[in-house]
Amino acid sequence: MAVLLTKHSKVIVQGITGNQGQFHTKQMLAYGTPVVGGVSPGKSGSSVHGLPVFDTVEAAMRTTNADASIVFVPAPFAKDAAFEALENGIKLVVMIPEHIPVIDSMDIVARAQELGATVIGPNTFGIISPGEHTKMGIMPNHIYQNGPIGVVARSGTLSYEIAFSLTNGGFGQTTVVGMGGDPVVGQTFISVLHHFKEDPDTRAVVMVGEIGGSAEEEAAEYLKSFGKPVVAYLAGRAAPPGKRMGHAGAIIERGRGTLESKEKALNQAGASVVTMPWQVVDALREAISG
Amino acid sequence: MKQYEYLAKGVLREHGIPIPPGRLVNNPGEAAEAVRDIGPAALKAQVLVGGRGKAGGIRFATNPDEARGVAAAMIGMDLKGYTVERLYAEGKLEIEREFYISVTTDRNKKIPLVMASLAGGVEIEDVDDSKIVRQWVDPRVGVLPYFGRELAQRLGLEGTLAKELADLVVKLYAIFREKDAELVEINPLAVVGGHLIAADARLNIDDSALFRHKTVEIIDEGSDLEKKVHKIGLAYVELDGDIAIMANGAGMAMATVDAIQYFGGRPANFLDAGGGASVEPTAQALDVLVSMKPKVIFINIFGGITRCDDVARAILQVKNTTGIPVPLVVRLVGTNEKEGVALLEQAGISAYSDMAPAAQRAVELRGGGRS
Numbered sequence: 300m301a302v303l304l305t306k307h308s309k310v311i312v313q314g315i316t317g318n319q320g321q322f323h324t325k326q327m328l329a330y331g332t333p334v335v336g337g338v339s340p341g342k343s344g345s346s347v348h349g350l351p352v353f354d355t356v357e358a359a360m361r362t363t364n365a366d367a368s369i370v371f372v373p374a375p376f377a378k379d380a381a382f383e384a385l386e387n388g389i390k391l392v393v394m395i396p397e398h399i400p401v402i403d404s405m406d407i408v409a410r411a412q413e414l415g416a417t418v419i420g421p422n423t424f425g426i427i428s429p430g431e432h433t434k435m436g437i438m439p440n441h442i443y444q445n446g447p448i449g450v451v452a453r454s455g456t457l458s459y460e461i462a463f464s465l466t467n468g469g470f471g472q473t474t475v476v477g478m479g480g481d482p483v484v485g486q487t488f489i490s491v492l493h494h495f496k497e498d499p500d501t502r503a504v505v506m507v508g509e510i511g512g513s514a515e516e517e518a519a520e521y522l523k524s525f526g527k528p529v530v531a532y533l534a535g536r537a538a539p540p541g542k543r544m545g546h547a548g549a550i551i552e553r554g555r556g557t558l559e560s561k562e563k564a565l566n567q568a569g570a571s572v573v574t575m576p577w578q579v580v581d582a583l584r585e586a587i588s589g
Numbered sequence: 590m591k592q593y594e595y596l597a598k599g600v601l602r603e604h605g606i607p608i609p610p611g612r613l614v615n616n617p618g619e620a621a622e623a624v625r626d627i628g629p630a631a632l633k634a635q636v637l638v639g640g641r642g643k644a645g646g647i648r649f650a651t652n653p654d655e656a657r658g659v660a661a662a663m664i665g666m667d668l669k670g671y672t673v674e675r676l677y678a679e680g681k682l683e684i685e686r687e688f689y690i691s692v693t694t695d696r697n698k699k700i701p702l703v704m705a706s707l708a709g710g711v712e713i714e715d716v717d718d719s720k721i722v723r724q725w726v727d728p729r730v731g732v733l734p735y736f737g738r739e740l741a742q743r744l745g746l747e748g749t750l751a752k753e754l755a756d757l758v759v760k761l762y763a764i765f766r767e768k769d770a771e772l773v774e775i776n777p778l779a780v781v782g783g784h785l786i787a788a789d790a791r792l793n794i795d796d797s798a799l800f801r802h803k804t805v806e807i808i809d810e811g812s813d814l815e816k817k818v819h820k821i822g823l824a825y826v827e828l829d830g831d832i833a834i835m836a837n838g839a840g841m842a843m844a845t846v847d848a849i850q851y852f853g854g855r856p857a858n859f860l861d862a863g864g865g866a867s868v869e870p871t872a873q874a875l876d877v878l879v880s881m882k883p884k885v886i887f888i889n890i891f892g893g894i895t896r897c898d899d900v901a902r903a904i905l906q907v908k909n910t911t912g913i914p915v916p917l918v919v920r921l922v923g924t925n926e927k928e929g930v931a932l933l934e935q936a937g938i939s940a941y942s943d944m945a946p947a948a949q950r951a952v953e954l955r956g957g958g959r960s
């Protein structure tokens with residue numbers, strides 16, 4: 300089994316006619332994702348990789364019965380796109396764009412909560428369920444493999460590094476979820492961990508965090524009653540305070556968001572915390588056997 | 590993006606929050622003129638550093654002549670690494686009490702947070718938690734006057750001050766929304782003659798929202814090199830070591846910096862060449878690293894969307910034009926890895942496929958790292 304995303308999802312792509320939208324639609328289809336169409340205002344009637352393009356989400360849903368949407372539109376239009384999906388009843392919205400205003404993200408997340416919908420991102424690489432041959436995101440297809448490990452990460456390339464080392468180390472994944480690198484995102488470590496807890500096929504979880512905010516500290520509280528082995532790796536050990544390390548959310552501000560605080564909390568909660576990304580596989584092996 | 594105090598004050602005034610009389614001055618003559626008009630004033634250095642007062646960035650002048658002298662001494666002075674170029678002359682206040690109020694984003698609750706305290710005038714991190722009142726805002730509702738009345742009540746304010754605070758928090762939240770603020774803070778929120786007045790203000794605007802605030806002046810606080818790289822559109826932070834680093838993706842770049850430190854080296858920078866970088870921006874990024882004159886350059890690429898052959902081409906482009914005069918360590922793995930590695934090998938550069946030995950090698954080449 301996988302969490303949040305399965306082969307039974309019906310996926311549309313908002314912004315399907317743009318460069319990114321076209322490229323990643325092709326990759327998603329190649330992976331096996333049930334993409335059923337796309338939305339691009341003014342482009343109704345055209346097609347992308349054989350998929351129908353609609354002017355509105357409403358029209359797309361009428362024809363395709365879509366229940367999930369991946370958003371590729373530029374950041375200034377992302378709030379509009381997200382609300383269009385949510386208001387039309389889409390239950391899973393993956394927001395790829397970076398640089399969406401935080402206030403827009405707050406509005407999107409608040410509305411999603413009200414509607415019982417799931418928002419992943421913004422500023423995320425997406426979500427992939429290897430055993431289901433299904434992904435909504437921009438991650439490379441070849442590095443994942445079906446298996447018993449759940450992965451939840453804040454950052455893209457770093458999670459690729461770790462997922463690939465898991466695959467090479469013989470640990471396939473149930474689902475890999477990218478929370479996103481922004482200060483306000485739809486998911487928390489806790490909300491994703493909860494899905495992994497409920498999933499019988501997920502035997503252990505790898506958390507990939509970083510400096511900034513206190514999502515890891517909050518997660519640590521939850522881990523005390525999690526019941527499955529957890530290995531955590533956090534990036535930003537050498538980051539100076541007050542500087543944004545690429546991600547809008549990766550900043551130590553006014554003494555908050557330090558790596559020490561996060562590692563301490565996770566250690567106390569019984570997670571196996573490693574210092575470097577290449578130590579994850581060994582720690583996982585130990586955590587599962589122990 | 591942080592805003593100068595005078596800009597933040599201007600925004601408060603536009604929204605009807607009382608501020609002391611004040612104006613921006615560029616030279617001693619203007620300072621003298623300002624004090625002639627305003628009366629005894631504080632001359633405040635317009636720099637974006639905290640603890641400005643303690644560092645000598647706020648001085649007082651009671652008459653125009655004194656203002657001229659003080660301004661002459663302040664303009665051009667170094668304040669925690671920043672050169673003071675402009676001052677804000679502001680009428681001196683007879684402060685009775687100092688409060689604190691701010692609106693910011695609670696990252697965990699994903700909603701705005703109003704924090705207030707009657708123990709203002711110091712950094713809020715130094716205020717005892719029991720003296721801080723927190724009220725969260727439902728962004729779908731916003732802040733209505735009742736929210737402010739409840740806040741005033743929790744703080745223990747009564748009468749005029751309670752009324753003024755309730756009114757002020759509505760306006761402060763309006764600024765937070767309209768300006769796409771990450772933080773809008775009044776500290777101290779002073780009581781003068783029994784009324785509230787904003788004695789100092791901070792306003793940080795969300796960088797991602799600048800597209801809808803076209804009139805906002807772009808302020809890049811970085812070093813000259815940081816500013817240059819930011820203009821290319823790359824995330825870059827200067828560090829104080831001598832091993833220059835490039836990686837793709839923010840998380841990878843952070844992990845790479847950490848790895849260099851782990852093996853005993855000192856990273857010179859954080860540079861995210863982008864999660865899907867193509868040849869040209871990668872070459873530009875590498876040019877920047879070369880210009881830093883580091884002891885070693887370490888490139889760490891996990892090709893997902895980024896193609897390894899593109900990275901290799903960028904490296905060769907820089908090698909064949911500007912030249913790479915220092916030892917170079919490349920770790921290259923992922924999409925089109927074979928092509929990329931082959932391209933580099935033709936040019937006599939061998940690539941690592943694992944991060945750990947590559948980072949270790951970079952530190953060894955610098956010399957003096959732990960083995």
